[in-house]
Amino acid sequence: MCGIAGLFDLRGKRDFPRELVQRMNDVQFHRGPDEGGFLFEPGVALAHRRLSIIDLATGQQPLFNEDGSVAVVFNGEIYNYAELVPELEALGHRFHTRSDTEVIVHAWEAWGASCVTRFRGMFAFALYDRGQQTLFLARDRLGVKPLYYAELPDGTLAFGSELKVLMQHPALDRRIDPLAVEEYFALGYVAEPRCIFAGARKLGPGETLCVRRGEALPRPHAYWDVHFTLDNPITQEDACAELVERLRESVRLRMISEVPLGAFLSGGVDSSAVVAAMAGLSDGPVNTCSIAFADPAFNEAEFARMVAERYRTNHRVETVESDDFELIDRLAALYDEPYADSSAIPTWRVCQLARRHVTVALSGDGGDESFGGYRRYRLHLMEERLRGAMPLGCRRPLFGLLGRLYPKADWAPRVLRAKTTFQALARDSVQAYFHSVSILRDEQRHRLFSPALRAQLGGYEALEVFRLHAARADTDDPLALVQYLDLKTYLVGDINTKVDRASMAHSLEVREPLMDHPLVEWLATLPSSLKVRGNEGKFVFKKALEPMLPDDVLYRPKMGFAVPLARWFRGPLRERVREAVLGDTLAATGYFDRGTLTHLVDAHQSGLRDYSAPLWTLLMFEAFLRNAGAGAAAPAGRGAEAVCHA
Template sequence: MCGIAGLFDTRSDETPNRDLITAMTDALTHRGPDESGIHLEPGVALGHRRLSIIDIASGQQPLFNDDKSAAIVFNGEVYNFAELRPELEELGYRFHTNSDTEVILRAWEVWGCECVKRLRGMFAFAIWSQKHRRLFIARDRLGIKPLYYALLPNGHFVFGSELKALLPHPSLERKRDACAIEEYFAYGYIPEPRSIYAGVHKLPPGHTLVIEKGQKSLPRPSKYWDIPFADNGITSIADAEHELIERLRQAIDIRLVAEVPLGAFLSGGVDSSAVVALMAGMMDQPVKTCAIGFDVPEFDETAYAREVAERYQTDHQTDTVKADDYELVDKMGWLYDEPFADSSAMPTYRVCEAARKRVTVALSGDGGDENLAGYRRYRMHMAEEKLRGMFPAGLRRALFGPLGALYPKADWAPQFLRAKTTFQSLARDSVGAWFHSVSRMTDGQRRRLFSQSLSNELGGYNAVQVLREHAQHAPTDDPLSLVQYLDLKTFLVSILHKVDRASMAHSLEVRVPLLDHLLVEWMSGLKPEWKLVGGDGKHLFKRALKPLLPDDILYRPKQGFSIPLAKWFRGPLREKYRQLVLSEAMQDSGLFNVDYLRQLQAQHDSGRSDHSVVMWELLTFALSQQHLDAA
């Protein structure tokens, strides 16, 4: 696992400044503390920071082909490189290393841009072709590994694993993207392809991009893969259960190759427990497992993790995070560069920190909820879909629209009295309702939050457009499959963003077997009615896991990493909110209605309203801006 950076001068053959590419590469030292590599030639600079996992002795980068006419910098792991290598050797290619990096480069020499379709794994890489004066960049199918890029006014095309790798370039324009700000305050993250800066883009998952010498505008990325949601032909639920476990077992097996200590995260949830249970049957020694506990009982799941650890006799370690671990807040700006409001980033950071003390590679259970319909919101959405189907759209808008507007928000009330959101969703179409359910702030809240100048700059743009564009290209019209598809394209990528930054901050590689693309393709083709049965999400997966895990693991309510934000903003973070969110810098930004920022804190302090989600978005936004302005 590594960090990559580079510069391609599309206008001249002047050799880039060594100090510049060194600064870009060194910004990623945390991703690859073991080695650093720099290559300079006329018009091109490539940089690499290495975390040694496979072929420790000879896997240095940038790596070149035989005649030095092509070079690659690569971040990730390709798990089928050992299968591809004999095929390439039969075509006459000689190998000088035992690394997956060299296999990618050789595959590109044979298949060109189509080489990505042959790769099984997680990756972001760039290949420079000296012969064609052309740069090829690619990102894995699900977005496990990140890649930022920009074409600067001086003709420099720059790229890097994180936004911080681009910041040293003096020609990088720092203009905030108004649409990205709208999207951030809707979703709590900035979805691909935008970044916080108008001129910087994130390469979308499953896409490649080619840029050539002399190109004056940024080319559009090219999609090479999508989640098919095509019937996989399985007609028996028993057959589906058996094949699911066998496919997952195989996805885990190919991720156990490493020349460094390897283990797994174990939260006690269904997905991580399944991964550990199957790992235990494949390894000759006890699986090293890591769990994070909280010193507040309602947030703590370690008893469940311990139950699985004892059952499979893992080498288990639990670290406890204090409920007042708010000191980590100050790291969030540097860690994520862009504003990122998933508060579980902090316990994720801690579990990665704990894991790195024992292993260099950890397997995780991420991806199970999106692929197999595990989130509670899927159940809620399908219930609303049934109601939407009973009324014509016009009648729904006329009936439920006013009810949603008039019904009080009632944060303080019992759950069954909080009908405002349901009424608002029923008045919308399916995609609009899904956007309403996943949004952290309503349209009305964002209108009150934004200044008039920001609203004018947005020109009516609404973040729902992100989902509508994905829905237009969705390969399914099944209501459950559609929202799974939307989550796989947006929310899942944000989770992977969270895990990538938290793990790489500690030079820890995280592998995600439930996001093996062959497994994802197959799971997408399962019958939707097997995934969500009544109120039981991941129904098929849980049935398949019954021989491996007890019912109190399989059927307990989903919890996830949580921190007590509401309490923090009435206590230890109250002053930090005032200092950062109500600061002169935020006021001078001209982005927000300052009276509304103060109102949020006053209402939250009173205890009658819980604005902690919005206040956290604002605080992490302020931390990001503070970091970016200083960089």
């Protein structure tokens, strides 16, 4: 895993300042502490930080084709590179390394922009072709690896693996995009392609950007999408067998490494499945690591231990105390954009633990989206049956009224907490799902935002992110639709962002077998009844895993990777929350209604309401503002540096 950065002159062939490019690269030192490399020539500068995983001796970057006319800087892994090498050699290309990176330059020469369709992996790369005066940016299909870019006023295109890379350029427009603020307070992240800064963008998952000198910056091109056909006639028994084989193949490809390798083991179905597959493919014990929580309400360590004992892994566990909140400011600097998933704290800790023993770790991320594992999917299907029984024209006034009148009963048994259900039934399917996943719902954001911010939004709502993707989903199946929405939004903006930044903070490479795109495509052909059946999510996955994992792991209630925010904000973080939410930093933005901020703090800390989620979202936004105002400082010290002149 690595970090990339660079500058490209869209208009001419200016020389870029070396000290600027050096600074852009240094600020992401954590992504690749082993080596650094540069390319400088008129009109282009490429920079790279390397975390050495494959071809330790000769895989330095930038990496070139035979005559030096094509150069690439690359972050990620091409898992099928060994299959592509002989095909490219048969076309006349000569390889000088054993690195998967070299496949990219030759694939570009052979197939042009469509080369990305041949790659199986996680990647973000920038390729410069001198002969064509072209810069080609690409991101993997499921958005595992990030890529930011910005067109600057002087005609420079800047790009990098993290936003802090672009922040080193003095010409970056760092004004906050109000539409990004709306998305953040709805979703907990700023959704692709938007960025918190008006002057920057994120390349979307499965997109490329092909830029030719002298031409206007084009729109990104989508080279991949997942199609939920649900038309596979396979039997349940055959689906289970094929699923296990596909899982093993995906895991096998991700076990190729020249450095120590292991896996996260949370005790959930997904990570346990990955470890079981690894154990069957490994000659020796698998290295596994888990985080245990001092608070038993959040602790899954017992289930991780069951799997570790069954497969005799080298298992390491670290207990996180219930009051492990010292990372708040560090997270703001790590994520650059405001980011409100509090499970970033234990994720940071498990990456820290893993890095003490391995350089590469396999994870179970992506399983819930493709297999239908989230509890909210089952609730959505239940609501869909009710929505289907009554036209929207009747539902909207009836359930809209009930949703307004019914009290918010956080304290009541779940069966009596009907307000959210009534509100969902008053909406169409996409609106209802957006409502169910929003941190602050529409009416809450309306109360939170000041009249000035609402005016800047001009009627824009984050719902438009879901509307845009839903229009491309090409399915009317209720489960498939919300799976598609999550694959395009939550998986990319939340899960992948969380894991990438937390792992790279520790120079740890995390690989994702359940996001193997052939596996995702195949799962999209299976009927929804094989994913959610009755009250059971991941139905076919669990059935397939029954010979491999204990029922106590497969069929227990899902816990998630949570932290006790509600208690923190009434106890040890009481004053910190009050100072952050009601202090000068948020007030200076003019974005928020002071009375609503005061209500959120007072009602939560008195125990009247549980506002832990919106308060955490505000806390992280305040930390982002302080970090963005201070800028991102480059760490002291560097690894080995290499400067290339083509």
